[in-house]
Amino acid sequence: MANWKCGNCGYELVADQPPEKCPSCKEKCEFLDNTCYTPDCEYEGKDPRIK
Known part of the structure; x- marks a missing residue:
């Protein structure tokens, strides 16, 4: 899962693919796929550097 x-609003979710419409806005x-692919954020699951 990614x-x-x-x-638009910064809402985050975990899913195989993003939804058609944002559940929040x-x-x-x-x-944006902000899944972590480097060892320095692997335990969080998401990369905080992606704004």
Whole structure:
């Protein structure tokens, strides 16, 4: 599963794929994959450097 962050409101969720509409702002937004792929954030599951 990946971590996704709404590019509009910042809502985050864990899912295989991002939703069509954001559950928080109810808009069709671009979702950023902020899943951690490096050892320095592997325990958090998401990369805090991706805003």
